[in-house]
Amino acid sequence: MKLRSIVSPYAATKRLLCLLVAAFGWISCESSIYTDQSDCPRGLSLRFVYDYNMEYANSFPKKVDCLSLYVFDEQGNFVKQLTETRDVLSKESYRMELELDAGNYTLVAYGGLACDEASFSIPEFTTRASHYDELSVTLNHDNFTSNEALHDLFYGKLNVSLGEEEFVEETLYMMKDTNNIKIALQQINGKTIAASQFTFEITDDNTLFDKNNNIVPQGGIVYSPWATGEDIVGSWEDNDTPVSVAWAEFSTSRIVVENNPRLKVTNRETGDVVFSIPLKEYMLLLKSELYADMQSQEYLDRESEWSMVFFLDDGFRWIDIQIIINGWTVRLNNIEDL
Numbered sequence: 001m002k003l004r005s006i007v008s009p010y011a012a013t014k015r016l017l018c019l020l021v022a023a024f025g026w027i028s029c030e031s032s033i034y035t036d037q038s039d040c041p042r043g044l045s046l047r048f049v050y051d052y053n054m055e056y057a058n059s060f061p062k063k064v065d066c067l068s069l070y071v072f073d074e075q076g077n078f079v080k081q082l083t084e085t086r087d088v089l090s091k092e093s094y095r096m097e098l099e100l101d102a103g104n105y106t107l108v109a110y111g112g113l114a115c116d117e118a119s120f121s122i123p124e125f126t127t128r129a130s131h132y133d134e135l136s137v138t139l140n141h142d143n144f145t146s147n148e149a150l151h152d153l154f155y156g157k158l159n160v161s162l163g164e165e166e167f168v169e170e171t172l173y174m175m176k177d178t179n180n181i182k183i184a185l186q187q188i189n190g191k192t193i194a195a196s197q198f199t200f201e202i203t204d205d206n207t208l209f210d211k212n213n214n215i216v217p218q219g220g221i222v223y224s225p226w227a228t229g230e231d232i233v234g235s236w237e238d239n240d241t242p243v244s245v246a247w248a249e250f251s252t253s254r255i256v257v258e259n260n261p262r263l264k265v266t267n268r269e270t271g272d273v274v275f276s277i278p279l280k281e282y283m284l285l286l287k288s289e290l291y292a293d294m295q296s297q298e299y300l301d302r303e304s305e306w307s308m309v310f311f312l313d314d315g316f317r318w319i320d321i322q323i324i325i326n327g328w329t330v331r332l333n334n335i336e337d338l
Helices: 011-023 279-290 296-302
Strands: 043-049 067-073 078-084 096-098 103-111 137-139 154-162 167-173 178-187 198-204 221-223 227-235 242-253 262-267 273-278 305-312 322-325 328-331
Touching: 043 103, 043 154, 067 096, 078 096, 154 167, 178 198, 178 262, 198 242, 221 242, 262 279, 273 279, 279 296, 279 322, 279 328
Parallel strands: 043 167, 178 305
Antiparallel strands: 043 096, 067 078, 067 103, 103 154, 178 242, 198 221, 198 262, 227 242, 262 273, 305 322, 322 328
16 A cells, blocks of 8 residues: 555655755755745655664564554644555655644654554544544454454654744654563473463453543453463473473553553363452562663553463462563562552
8 A cells, every 4th residue: 555645756856856956056945045945845754763662672663564644733633644554664764754834733643553454443534624632542342352463553642843944854752552461370280281271361441542542441341362372381300291381362452550450360160260460560560670760651561572470289279479470580479469
């Protein structure tokens, strides 16, 4: 699919021509001698960056495979929408160019909405009667249940001011609004364990985003695993008995500190709850040890790939002494406070 907008396809060529001519001293786009500057570019050139992650590195070219940009004027009226789905997004040099009149604008960008496999939806904006306040994004779900591997969603916003006959270069920074969470169960006696012996679920209330990417309460959603299975992860030190784990993998929308998501695992045969824990608080256990200076919401937003290992006894009861989160062992000294 090609770039959809009313931006002139010759904007980049015009800009280059003006720079070349100016370099030879013939004319300048900023010159007061010449009043005809119709061939000089005006508007905005946007670079997109996704470095709001734990690596602090720009992963936009690798992670964002489709891009939607919504432009609103100073009164919040919808001005235009641009969409890019081509492979050019994977290039570090990618820029989106917009022809805009002088004024103040709010730009809102989403990655992952315009792809065929998108997991989120947005209202259609077609005329200037549409307003910034109407902007929202909704997770596609089945009666507030989801067992799909979500296509990643990214969000970013930028306020810009453009003067008359001005060409501006700006950077729009984005963040990720989706998580992948892998839960593993291991018996301490070394016996084989199967995912089919359990049911897994995460509950939260995070299906609707407002114009500022905040979560709007909708009543809750139940996430089921999009994949389950078993793995051999090594052998015991005193013998060659394989160590097996059962695992379940979830894909969820953004996790925020204001909400109270829970992870529950149930013994399928007996119906007994193996454990039901406040998921957000357990995610933040790792932050308290390694990233103490980072705000909780920033940590939850920067980290999007999670793994948790829980240890069970012979009766499939959780041994709540320690867990492993993203490869780090966390001892649960004050579990009653969570």
